[in-house]
Amino acid sequence: MNLIIIFISAALINNFVLIQFLGICPFVGVSKKMDSAVSMGLAVTFVMVISAAVTWLIYNLILEPTNMQILEYVSFILVIASLVQLVEMFIKKVSKPLYDSLGIFLPLITTNCAILGLALISVLREYSFIQSVVFAVGAGVGFTLALVIMAGIREELELAPVPKHFKGAGITMIIAGCLGLAFMGFSGLI
Amino acid sequence: MNKSLKMILVLTIITVISGVVLSYWDNFTRPIINEHKTSKLNKLILEILPENNSIEEMKLGEYNLYVGKKDGEIVGIAFKAEGGGYSDIISLIVGMSPDFSKITSLKILSQVETPGLGTKIVDDPSNENPTWFTDQFKNLKIDPEIIYVKNAKPTKENEIQAITGATISSKSVVNLLNTNISKVKKLYIEK
Amino acid sequence: MSKKKVTLIQEFLKGIWKENPILISLLGLCPTLAVTVSAENGLAMGLAATFVVISSSIIVSMLRKIIPSEVRIASFIVIIATFVTIADRFLAAYFPDISSSLGPFIPLIIVNCMILGRQEAFASKNGIGRSFLDAFGVGLGFTLVLVLLGTIRELFGSGTIFGIQVMWDSFHPWAVMILPPGAFLALGLMIGASNWLNELGEKK
16 A cells, blocks of 8 residues: 555656656756656656665665665666666666667766656665665656657647747746646545 | 775775764764654653553554553553555554554554645644644544545544545545554554 | 856856745755744745755865765765764754754755755856855855745744734634645745746746
C-alpha cells in the first residue's frame, strides 16, 4: 500500500517537475520537440532508478555505519557523475540505436537536479531500498509525463500568436503553471 | 609528469582536502545540530506526554514507542505514525493512555495538504482556536474506534468533527489513527 | 570579445541585469521556483548560493593552472559540493527553522547550472579578483530575483512581507500564489516584464 502511495505521489499528485520543481532545466530546454522529449524522459528515468539504488546502498551501507554523513553530498554527486559516464559507455556498447537516440542527453543528466534531488529526498524520508526504487520509477514516469505533455503543447504553440515579450521562456512558465494546477486535481487519488 | 598520473593526483588531492575540511566542520557543527534535534524531540514528547519525568525508548515492530514514566509508573505511551492524506503522506505523533483506552494528545508532524483547507488539520486561522482540530483528540475514547461526523457537533465520546471542505484530510487522520493504534495496541499487549 | 575593455565595475554589474542568471540565462530555476514561498526563504537561498559561488570561484581561479582540463568538471563539482555542505551545515546549526523549510534545495545548489557555469565560463579562465567580482555580481543578481519573487508571492499568497502583515484586514490571500503553480505563473510574468524593460532600455 505504502509503495503505491509513493509511486502515485511522485508521478502524479506531487509531480516531480510541475509540483516539486525538480528537473526544470531540461523541462524548459528539451521540451520543444516530441521525440526528443520522449528520449530525454527515458534516459532520465533510467539513470534515476540506477542512481537511486546505488546512492541508497552507499548511504546506508557505508556513510551511516561509519558516521560520515557529512560526505553525503560530495559522494552522491561523484557517484551520479560517474554513473552517467558508465551508463553512456554501456549503452554505446550494447545497443547502437538506443545510443543514437539517448546519447546526446546523457551528459546533461549529471547536472539534472531531479537525479540528485531524488537521492537526497530518499535519505531525508528514510526510505527503505524498495521504497527508494519505487520512488525513482514514479519520479521518472512523472518527469517523462510532464516533458511529453509540455512538448505536445509547445509544438502547437509555434503557430500561436504569443505576445512577443513572452515568447520562449515566459510562456513556457505560464503553461507549466496551468499544467501544475491541472495536476493538483490528482489530489485525493491516494 | 605523466598526464593521467597528474589527473588522478590532482583529483585525489582536491577530494582529500575537501574531506579534511568537511570532517573538521562536521566536528564543529554536529553537536549543535544534534542538540537541536534532541531538544526538538524532547519538547515534542513533553507536549504529548506532559506528566512524565523520564522517557524510555522502545522498539516494537516497525514502531518506535516512547514510554513516559513518572516515579516508575507508566503514565503514557507515544508513537509516530504516517499514512496517505489528500495530497501526500501525513505523519503525526500520538500520545495514548497506558491502557490504550483513550488518546491523550495528538500532534501533526508533517503534511502537504491543500493550503487553506486541508492545512486546517494543523492550523485553522478562521477559528478562535487555530488548533481546534487536533485538540478534539484530547481524551478521545477509541473504543471500538474513532468516528468522524460532518457539519455537526460530536455527541459521543469517540466522535470528532471533520473539517468542512477538508473531509478527506480529516478522514485520513482518523483512519491513520484507527489502523495504527490497533496495531500498536496488539503488539504492546503481546509483549 | 577583448577582455581588457571590460572594466571591473562592468564585470560586477553584468550578473545583476544584463546576464542575470535567472531572468536572462534561465539558470538555477529549480530553487528559484521551489523556495520562493516567502521573501525570507528567497533571501536565505540567495545568500547560500552567493556564498557558494563566490568561494568556489575563488578556489577554482586559484587552482586554474593546476587542474588538468580533462578532470576540470569533476574537480569543480567536488569543490562546489564541499562549500555547499559547509553552507548546509551552517544553516542547520544556526538557523534550524530556515534549514528545514528549504529542505533538499540547499544541497541542490550543487547541481545549480548557474554555479557550475560560472566556474566553467569564467573562474577557470580569469584571475582571482575578476572571478570574485563576477561571482559576486551573479550571486547578487540571483539573490535579488529570489527575494523579489518571494516578496511578490508572499504578498499575494499570505498578505505579508518578511512575515509582517501589509495587506488590509479583509484581504483574502490568493492561496494559488504560494502553491507550486503560482511560482510558474509569477516567474513567467517576471520574465515577460524583464524582456519588456530591456526593450524599453534599448530604445532610449
